[in-house]
Amino acid sequence: MKALLYSMTPEQKVYVDQWNKEHPDDDLQTTDDDLDAKTVEQAEGFDVVSVLQVFDLDEEEVYRKLASYGIKHIALRSVGYNIVNFDYAHKYHLLITNTPAYSPRAVAENTLTSAMYLLRKWGPILKNEREDLNFVREANLMSDEIYNQTVGIIGVGRIGSATAEIFHALGARVIGYDIVENPANEAFLEYTDFETVIKESDILSLHTPFTPDLEGMISAKEFKEMKNTAVLINAARGPLVDNKDLIAALKNNEIAGASLDVMTGEEAIVMKKFNDISELPEDYQELVKMPNVVFTPHSAYYTKTSVKNMVNQSMTDAKRVLSGEKPVYPVDE
Numbered sequence: 469m470k471a472l473l474y475s476m477t478p479e480q481k482v483y484v485d486q487w488n489k490e491h492p493d494d495d496l497q498t499t500d501d502d503l504d505a506k507t508v509e510q511a512e513g514f515d516v517v518s519v520l521q522v523f524d525l526d527e528e529e530v531y532r533k534l535a536s537y538g539i540k541h542i543a544l545r546s547v548g549y550n551i552v553n554f555d556y557a558h559k560y561h562l563l564i565t566n567t568p569a570y571s572p573r574a575v576a577e578n579t580l581t582s583a584m585y586l587l588r589k590w591g592p593i594l595k596n597e598r599e600d601l602n603f604v605r606e607a608n609l610m611s612d613e614i615y616n617q618t619v620g621i622i623g624v625g626r627i628g629s630a631t632a633e634i635f636h637a638l639g640a641r642v643i644g645y646d647i648v649e650n651p652a653n654e655a656f657l658e659y660t661d662f663e664t665v666i667k668e669s670d671i672l673s674l675h676t677p678f679t680p681d682l683e684g685m686i687s688a689k690e691f692k693e694m695k696n697t698a699v700l701i702n703a704a705r706g707p708l709v710d711n712k713d714l715i716a717a718l719k720n721n722e723i724a725g726a727s728l729d730v731m732t733g734e735e736a737i738v739m740k741k742f743n744d745i746s747e748l749p750e751d752y753q754e755l756v757k758m759p760n761v762v763f764t765p766h767s768a769y770y771t772k773t774s775v776k777n778m779v780n781q782s783m784t785d786a787k788r789v790l791s792g793e794k795p796v797y798p799v800d801e
């Protein structure tokens with residue numbers, strides 16, 4: 469198998485090199501570039517390409533050229549597959565696979581970290597001590613304890629259920645909503661409807677994939693229905709939350725805080741460094757000043773386990789497809 473892995477980083481490269489060593493018949497090559505119409509030509513001569521990027525693969529040229537090189541498979545190294553244009557994938561007979569099991573725990577543990585950070589008011593505590601050298605235990609810094617909280621999970625798939633399990637183990641009441649209910653999850657979560665999760669959660673965490681019908685799933689109406697002591701955690705996909713409505717809800721104290729690993733417009737900031745706050749997109753300029761908001765750079769997934777598994781699982785499927793076997797993780801719309 470001759471594979472080209474786009475968007476390569478040194479941490480992933482370790483596992484690419486290991487794969488090449490352990491599979492002498494394979495030739496995995498890498499490029500730092502994301503896949504787009506400008507970089508697709510690098511794929512000529514390869515059997516398969518692999519992608520890990522937040523930018524949409526929305527240029528027909530990319531799919532047309534890959535097909536013209538005889539490539540039949542794009543092996544995503546991500547859980548999410550919302551970047552794919554399936555009309556073009558179908559038109560050019562390109563099979564898509566993803567890596568949904570690289571480590572649901574990675575995102576679940578990051579969600580726990582976010583929840584505890586917000587619950588224990590570490591944002592304002594850090595602001596007080598770093599900006600004002602203020603170490604006073606002010607009344608507004610008093611917290612609650614996790615086992616008194618209701619944790620609401622929207623989207624109870626692999627990541628949502630791993631998250632629910634962790635909070636259940638800590639004694640929290642965990643409620644969840646999904647269009648498909650899995651009875652096995654009832655050991656640690658109570659299924660209910662979307663509105664109840666919105667209204668009753670102290671910690672509301674999103675774990676659905678992104679599809680266009682879910683754009684703005686959490687908007688002004690939901691913020692008004694949420695408890696004003698509740699916090700929102702989004703480590704799923706940015707467009708699930710309406711940025712403007714989120715900013716308004718935080719300013720009007722309709723909710724108490726937010727942890728955002730993803731956000732609409734993140735392409736402009738993730739993996740980039742800035743010199744001044746004025747260089748950030750407007751939404752970020754507003755949110756970054758709020759001590760009850762924390763951003764992480766789409767890094768909820770980013771653990772050693774995930775990085776290793778995303779390389780190995782994507783290449784395992786690449787090999788299966790090339791040898792005529794069914795892939796483990798095919799995806800379609």
Ligand code: COI
Binds near residue numbers: 521522545546549766
């Ligand atoms: C995913 O795997 O879906 C992620 O969100 C990781 C990202 C770097 C694409």
